[in-house]
Amino acid sequence: MVLQTKTHSQKFSEGPFSQLIIRGVTLVNGNGAPPRGPVDIVVEKNIIKNIVVVGYPGVEIDDTKRPKLKPGGKELDAQGMYLLPGFIDMHGHIGGVAQGADSDYVFKLWMAHGITTVREPSGRGIDWTLKLKKASEKNEIIAPRIYAYTGFGQGSKDPISTPEMARIWVRENAKKGSDGIKFFGAAPEIMKAALDENKKLGLGSACHHAQTDVARWNVLNSARAGLTTMEHWYGLPEALFEDKTIQHYPLDYNYQNEQHRFEEAGKLWKQAAKPYSDHWNKVMNELLELDFTLDPTFNIYEASRDLQRARRAEWHETYTLPSLWKFYQPSKISHGSYWHDWGTEQEVVWKENYRLWMTFINEYKNRGGRVTTGSDSGFIFQLYGFAYIRELELLRESGFHPLEVIRAATLNGAEALGVSDEIGSVEVGKLADFVLVDENPLKNLKVLYGTGAIRLTEENKVIRAGGIKYTIKDGIIYNAKELLTDVKRMVDEAKSNEDYTITQPGMKE
Numbered sequence: 312m313v314l315q316t317k318t319h320s321q322k323f324s325e326g327p328f329s330q331l332i333i334r335g336v337t338l339v340n341g342n343g344a345p346p347r348g349p350v351d352i353v354v355e356k357n358i359i360k361n362i363v364v365v366g367y368p369g370v371e372i373d374d375t376k377r378p379k380l381k382p383g384g385k386e387l388d389a390q391g392m393y394l395l396p397g398f399i400d401m402h403g404h405i406g407g408v409a410q411g412a413d414s415d416y417v418f419k420l421w422m423a424h425g426i427t428t429v430r431e432p433s434g435r436g437i438d439w440t441l442k443l444k445k446a447s448e449k450n451e452i453i454a455p456r457i458y459a460y461t462g463f464g465q466g467s468k469d470p471i472s473t474p475e476m477a478r479i480w481v482r483e484n485a486k487k488g489s490d491g492i493k494f495f496g497a498a499p500e501i502m503k504a505a506l507d508e509n510k511k512l513g514l515g516s517a518c519h520h521a522q523t524d525v526a527r528w529n530v531l532n533s534a535r536a537g538l539t540t541m542e543h544w545y546g547l548p549e550a551l552f553e554d555k556t557i558q559h560y561p562l563d564y565n566y567q568n569e570q571h572r573f574e575e576a577g578k579l580w581k582q583a584a585k586p587y588s589d590h591w592n593k594v595m596n597e598l599l600e601l602d603f604t605l606d607p608t609f610n611i612y613e614a615s616r617d618l619q620r621a622r623r624a625e626w627h628e629t630y631t632l633p634s635l636w637k638f639y640q641p642s643k644i645s646h647g648s649y650w651h652d653w654g655t656e657q658e659v660v661w662k663e664n665y666r667l668w669m670t671f672i673n674e675y676k677n678r679g680g681r682v683t684t685g686s687d688s689g690f691i692f693q694l695y696g697f698a699y700i701r702e703l704e705l706l707r708e709s710g711f712h713p714l715e716v717i718r719a720a721t722l723n724g725a726e727a728l729g730v731s732d733e734i735g736s737v738e739v740g741k742l743a744d745f746v747l748v749d750e751n752p753l754k755n756l757k758v759l760y761g762t763g764a765i766r767l768t769e770e771n772k773v774i775r776a777g778g779i780k781y782t783i784k785d786g787i788i789y790n791a792k793e794l795l796t797d798v799k800r801m802v803d804e805a806k807s808n809e810d811y812t813i814t815q816p817g818m819k820e
């Protein structure tokens with residue numbers, strides 16, 4: 312772990328301050344309220360103390376009516392800017408060994424994209440993550456606040472094979488200081504025992520319902536047993552089956568062959584009950600009654616419906632590490648690199664898969680259900696931070712109003728983590744976690760990308776608009792663009808060390 316020295320970190324951050332006043336900003340809150348401004352936001356150390364509306368659009372602000380700066384306080388002129396609560400990434404792996412992505416690289420990409428909170432659904436091991444969590448809590452490193460969910464069974468001497476073993480492991484996990492558990496599925500009696508024990512302890516849980524266990528235990532079983540959030544989408548179509556009990560696998564299917572795994576997964580929603588049918592409604596309504604959270608992570612599968620889009624994303628050249636780029640390439644070994652023979656047929660099937668999946672997610676939101684935003688970056692051509700903004704765009708595509716997108720990205724995540732009294736919206740008494748951007752993100756979510764949005768000026772000049780300007784966490788102001796510059800430096804260094812240029816799969820250099 313690299314601890315920032317004082318001088319090193321000053322380039323990237325300032326604060327916290329005895330008093331910080333953010334002046335004249337337009338507030339887009341995470342609670343669903345429409346934009347409002349200009350407002351002055353008063354922060355002391357890392358707590359929001361006051362939010363004062365100081366005028367009207369286009370009218371000069373009367374300075375006598377503004378909150379007063381105390382001696383030693385700091386003012387941030389944010390006129391013309393938009394302020395949102397810090398974003399919450401509910402599915403952020405801090406960086407795998409196979410991807411060669413170390414924590415400093417990943418954290419800076421996240422912070423540069425306004426992500427001030429990350430839930431890690433298992434990673435390099437709970438001790439490693441908890442160490443980073445503590446360092447982030449003390450702001451010794453540049454990193455979002457971390458909620459650590461341990462992979463179920465991780466660290467156990469023997470595979471967990473009985474309900475009693477499951478309960479013991481769950482208690483041990485809580486004792487270590489973990490915030491929850493990430494499941495991939497297990498035998499029903501083990502899932503039941505583990506979820507029951509975890510619920511008693513008041514910890515959170517997430518499950519990627521892997522196809523290996525889903526025939527016996529789908530999303531509905533998990534929700535009934537006390538799971539708090541489901542990841543991705545696996546296990547949901549299975550809960551919606553009407554005319555089968557097992558996915559319609561071709562007979563030469565092999566789960567270890569990821570072209571099989573992902574190609575067939577693309578046909579899954581089509582095998583489930585039709586949108587708005589009785590069974591579809593019944594399953595949705597039961598999940599709603601259980602106050603169950605959906606964390607779809609749309610972006611991580613997007614290459615399945617448009618490989619070229621994901622592969623040629625403009626940020627790869629500048630911000631993707633060589634090791635990560637290599638990991639993404641077609642491979643029988645790397646997870647999520649299932650491009651053995653991926654063509655029009657597979658993409659068209661996946662487009663339909665998305666349409667059905669998005670219909671479910673949007674309607675779940677319309678009926679009062681909680682949908683959150685998770686990225687799962689580091690696989691399938693999805694880059695940390697950038698892919699999170701793409702996730703926001705995909706919620707928009709699903710039918711969410713931009714304000715509903717922002718609420719999913721902020722308050723909903725805080726609620727799912729059980730910390731909505733601290734973060735998730737801009738309210739007096741909450742922590743000073745903010746995103747500041749000099750463009751209106753509701754009009755175009757693309758202004759939140761580190762690379763900004765493309766725009767033509769009145770003078771017929773092409774420019775980049777936006778890119779987050781400041782990310783504030785715990786009252787500390789981070790210069791988002793400086794963080795990105797540092798990521799570029801890391802990537803340049805790795806490229807020059809390895810004499811590496813990014814090329815496309817199968818092409819000669």
Ligand SMILES: [Zn+2]
Nearest residue numbers: 402404432687
């Ligand atoms: Zn994941």
